[in-house]
Amino acid sequence: MEKNTSRTGSSGPVIRTSGLTRHYTRNKQTIEAVRGLDLEVAAGELVAFLGPNGAGKSTTLRMLTTLIAPTSGTAEVAGHDVVRERAAVRRSIGYVGQGNAAGHQFRGRDEVMSQARAHGLSRQDARARTEELLEAFDLTEHADRPVARLSGGQRRRLDVAIGLVQEPPILFLDEPSTGLDPQNRVNLQEQVRRLNAELGTTIVLTTHYLEEADALAGRVIVIDHGQVIADDSAAALKSALGDLVAMDFASADAARAAAERADRVAGAQVVVTGSHVELRAAFGRDAAPGLVADLAAAGTPVIRLEVVGPTLDDVFLNLTGRSLRENQSTPSEGAAA
Numbered sequence: 582m583e584k585n586t587s588r589t590g591s592s593g594p595v596i597r598t599s600g601l602t603r604h605y606t607r608n609k610q611t612i613e614a615v616r617g618l619d620l621e622v623a624a625g626e627l628v629a630f631l632g633p634n635g636a637g638k639s640t641t642l643r644m645l646t647t648l649i650a651p652t653s654g655t656a657e658v659a660g661h662d663v664v665r666e667r668a669a670v671r672r673s674i675g676y677v678g679q680g681n682a683a684g685h686q687f688r689g690r691d692e693v694m695s696q697a698r699a700h701g702l703s704r705q706d707a708r709a710r711t712e713e714l715l716e717a718f719d720l721t722e723h724a725d726r727p728v729a730r731l732s733g734g735q736r737r738r739l740d741v742a743i744g745l746v747q748e749p750p751i752l753f754l755d756e757p758s759t760g761l762d763p764q765n766r767v768n769l770q771e772q773v774r775r776l777n778a779e780l781g782t783t784i785v786l787t788t789h790y791l792e793e794a795d796a797l798a799g800r801v802i803v804i805d806h807g808q809v810i811a812d813d814s815a816a817a818l819k820s821a822l823g824d825l826v827a828m829d830f831a832s833a834d835a836a837r838a839a840a841e842r843a844d845r846v847a848g849a850q851v852v853v854t855g856s857h858v859e860l861r862a863a864f865g866r867d868a869a870p871g872l873v874a875d876l877a878a879a880g881t882p883v884i885r886l887e888v889v890g891p892t893l894d895d896v897f898l899n900l901t902g903r904s905l906r907e908n909q910s911t912p913s914e915g916a917a918a
């Protein structure tokens with residue numbers, strides 16, 4: 582399949598922002614929702630904006646999709662300025678916002694079908710694409726009901742299906758999986774992956790699900806208080822942080838003695854709390870057996886040992902001192918990465 586460098590007619594970045602800033606005014610106070618974003622996204626990338634509620638993710642997407650104008654700074658999408666060339670930007674993108682887009686009195690199937698026709702598919706191709714998307718989002722048996730009579734989750738799935746109809750060169754998805762059950766979240770991820778891999782669609786999505794950013798995106802841009810605080814692959818972000826080696830000892834004295842030895846592990850950050858020692862180091866997993874043997878020989882044996890690979894939440898915690906999980910609406914669904 583062709584890659585979307587050719588679909589957009591550009592070999593440079595398909596999204597480029599410089600000092601992109603957006604303020605809101607509420608009760609005479611200025612809210613700096615997005616603060617000087619400098620960003621480049623190349624054709625064919627799958628990027629996740631990860632951040633807590635209120636970080637500025639939606640505002641960024643709304644500027645990139647021309648729905649709101651920047652307060653200052655510039656943004657180009659598909660080579661077009663988002664303020665001066667709104668129509669050209671809109672022709673190059675698909676956008677699934679956080680709200681429900683589908684008309685409520687129409688049947689779900691007709692909504693998808695008419696979008697497909699509106700985007701120039703033949704009747705036959707439109708029907709095939711409609712059925713494919715309804716099937717992919719588990720909507721086939723609900724598709725003959727008016728949208729108003731679908732559940733919240735079913736409507737959300739219909740919105741995402743409609744957003745995927747046209748297969749645009751650049752697709753923006755604002756929290757596409759919020760409100761979806763785990764199975765439909767997986768279905769969505771499959772669709773997103775397929776668009777990216779098979780058609781080379783550049784995809785920018787926002788999420789506060791750590792697992793989603795981790796599983797899906799080649800590149801994770803962590804946003805907090807309207808600024809980029811990290812930008813790399815999930816694997817690189819995590820490995821830079823290193824593994825956590827948690828150890829319990831018989832007494833606080835033993836823990837303190839052990840911590841002195843643990844400090845010798847290259848690049849280790851060691852924290853002692855009572856009889857508990859936590860060590861974080863890039864290769865903590867590899868260093869642990871030697872350290873345990875060393876401590877036993879020194880007369881301070883480890884009573885309990887746990888080695889945990891870093892999660893994106895650890896990355897966020899390390900960068901901001903706060904946990905992203907506090908912002909997750911369904912923390913119980915979060916499995917460690």
Ligand SMILES: Nc1ncnc2c1ncn2[C@@H]1O[C@H](COP(=O)(O)OP(=O)(O)OP(=O)(O)O)[C@@H](O)[C@H]1O
Pocket residue numbers: 605606607612613614632633634635636637638639640641789
């Ligand atoms: N229309 C608006 N008027 C005033 N303030 C706004 C408006 N839209 C967003 N904000 C504020 O701007 C900041 C960034 O909001 P934004 O919706 O971009 O964050 P987000 O990262 O997308 O969060 P969420 O995950 O909750 O959508 C927040 O403080 C929010 O309250």
